[in-house]
Amino acid sequence: MNYTVMMPAAGSGQRMGAGYNKLFLKLDDKPILIHTLDVFEGDPACEGIILAVKSDEREYIQALLEEFAIRKVTALVDGGGERQDSVAACMKVYDKDGIVLVHDAARPFIRLSVIAELVKVANEHGAAIAGVRAKDTMKYAKEGVVEQTVDRGKLWVIQTPQAFRYALLKRSSEEAQAQGFLGTDESMLVERFGQPVHIVESTYDNVKMTTQEDLLFGEILLRRRQEDFNDSHRTRF
Numbered sequence: 001m002n003y004t005v006m007m008p009a010a011g012s013g014q015r016m017g018a019g020y021n022k023l024f025l026k027l028d029d030k031p032i033l034i035h036t037l038d039v040f041e042g043d044p045a046c047e048g049i050i051l052a053v054k055s056d057e058r059e060y061i062q063a064l065l066e067e068f069a070i071r072k073v074t075a076l077v078d079g080g081g082e083r084q085d086s087v088a089a090c091m092k093v094y095d096k097d098g099i100v101l102v103h104d105a106a107r108p109f110i111r112l113s114v115i116a117e118l119v120k121v122a123n124e125h126g127a128a129i130a131g132v133r134a135k136d137t138m139k140y141a142k143e144g145v146v147e148q149t150v151d152r153g154k155l156w157v158i159q160t161p162q163a164f165r166y167a168l169l170k171r172s173s174e175e176a177q178a179q180g181f182l183g184t185d186e187s188m189l190v191e192r193f194g195q196p197v198h199i200v201e202s203t204y205d206n207v208k209m210t211t212q213e214d215l216l217f218g219e220i221l222l223r224r225r226q227e228d229f230n231d232s233h234r235t236r237f
Helices: 033-039 055-067 081-091 112-125 166-179 187-194 212-236
Strands: 003-008 048-053 074-077 099-102 126-133 138-142 145-148 156-165 197-202
Touching: 003 033, 003 081, 003 166, 033 048, 033 055, 048 055, 048 081, 055 074, 074 081, 081 166, 081 187, 099 112, 112 126, 112 156, 112 197, 156 166, 156 187, 166 187, 166 212
Parallel strands: 003 048, 003 099, 048 074, 126 197
Antiparallel strands: 099 156, 126 156, 138 145
16 A cells, blocks of 8 residues: 655754754765665655755755655655654645655664555554564653663554554644644654554664664664675575
8 A cells, every 4th residue: 555754854963963964964875864765765655755854954955865866755845843843844735645654764774564564554543653662671760769660561662654544643733733732753643632553563673863873773784784685686696
């Protein structure tokens, strides 16, 4: 089933310490943003990508799209001060009624198999989000003092993409805006709307490039992918 991606890309890179948009930092001589876009560019089920950007970065991003032959970006919209505002701006230029994905532009290692499952589950149930099971012991603490140990068997670390029937996401977003509610992700808005949100198990390498350590991990993932590709190529021929 086909889908459209809405991708906030108007970050600052403050935690990365880059001094500019972290999406322009390079992994293996290619910007993080392009690595992420490449995933969807290569997925036949992706109908289009809507990017929310800073107005003063629009020209540079457009040049990157041309340089790296990214053809599926259908619109560049002005991003807002918050992620929720950027996604709302993307929705304003979406003119269909299908399945939409919201994805962090700084997550270049999402797998197509996870995307396909998210689209399938969202189509069936309305909302689906990517996540991985918590691996560490989790504590609930107040003011630095542990109050209880939480059952990690029921805890998930949530990632993106998050997939929705468009009408559901639109209603949830509009209601949140009308009430002045700011959520940390789109599924939070849908949860407030009373809609069950299903979790699709993702992979631990679907990391968000946030710190310098993440960049180092990203370089390792890229090398591993290239090695896997070379191995499969040799096996085939």
